[in-house]
Amino acid sequence: MDRLTATRVFVTVVEQGSLTQAAERLDMSTAMVSRYLAAMEAWLGARLLHRTTRRLSLTEAGQSALASCRQLLDLSEDVAHQAGAARREPSGRLRITCSPSFAEAQLAPALIDFQRLHPQVAFSLTVADRSVDLAAEGIDLAVRITNSLEPTLITRPLGLxxxxxxxSPGYLAERGRPETLQALQAHRCLAHAFVSAAQYRFRHAGQIVELPITDVLSTNDAAVLRRAVLAGGGLAILPTYFVGEDLRSGRLIGLLPDYEPEPLGVHAVFLSRQHQPLALRLLVDFLAERFGGDTPPWDRVS
Incomplete structure (x- = not known):
């Protein structure tokens, strides 16, 4: 049997979570999928999946093999992409999801700039402060900001x-500027319900430090949190991609520079690398170049 196809079958089974769904996606019979999996295990000399009537799970050998198999598929896709991309113009509509604050501050302008390069590409952008089910909602690309990603999803780092x-200056003039971590507990703490509720997390001297807080306001929307801080309601942890201009203009003041809130990764997330539209491949490359680097663009001092 063709080893590249067997590799693709193995990766698709892991991504879909069942032989039946993988067979549907690959337009194969379930029996053929089973034969390819058996061939993979024979070639590698190890069992790759635990199979029960209810679920599939990776063995230790399967977990080790998965990354290499994905690299092999990436390489094969890259060869085909490079051979044909020069002769094709990307087109079609891509369905994208992202958090509201990142979409407003960074992603929407990036998509418009991408369309200037590729005017035949259209976007449907869904903003939500939750992890959208890509398969159920027909999403081509999710941009997620997190340090915890599901291992079955395909991801590519975009930035930090x-x-x-x-x-705000007004709040600090009224309540004083905290000079120590412990002093924060005497202040009005505002929090993002999904990120900093119940505690603030900082990186200090190479260690993660957690400070329990009792918030006077929490919200699931970073824009609401920013507005509350600007209004003098208290202090909060906010992403620099969203408040960079506020900090540079003096509308907001950064505090405790020796205690950096824990950084998070910005990731492109999609279901599969197989048969990706050219527009999607080019968009992910574009976003990685735009948002990447040791210092994110929103943190650079021009």
């Missing part, structure tokens, strides 16, 4: 999300 503890 740094945050800052900040407050």
């Amino acid at each position: 999300c740094r945050s800052v503890l900040c407050a």
Whole structure:
């Protein structure tokens, strides 16, 4: 049997979570999928999947093999992409999801700039402060800001999300500027319900430090949190991609520079690398170049 096809079958089974769904996606019979899996295990000399009537799970050998198999498929896709991309113009509609704050501050302008390069590409952008089910909602690409990703999803790092503890000048004039971590507990702490509720997390001297807080306001929307801080409601941890201009203009003041809120990764997330539209491949490359680097563009001092 063709080993490249067997590799693709193995990766698709892992991504889909069942032989039946993988067979549907690959337009194969379930029996053929089973034969390819058996061939993979025979070639590698190890069992790759635990199979029960209810679920599949990777063995230790399967977990080790998965990354290499994905690299092999990436390489084969890259060869085909490079051979044909020069002769094709990307087109079609891509369905994308992202958090509201990142979509407003960074992703929407990036998509418009991408369309200037490729005017035949259209976008449907869904903003949500939750992890959207890509398969159920027909999403081509999710941009997620997190340090915890599901291992079955395909991801590519795009950049780094740094945050800052900040407050308005008016609030600091009224309540004083905290000079120590412990002093924060005497202040009005505002929090993002999904990120910093119940505690603030900082990186200090190479260690993660957690400070329990009692928030006076929490919200699931970074824009609401920013507005509350600008209004003098208290101090909060906010991403620099969203409040960079506020910090540079003096509308917000960064606090405790020796205590950096824990950075998060910005990731492109999609279901599969197989048969990706050219527009999607080019968009992910574009976003990786735009948002990448040791210092994210929103943190660079021009």
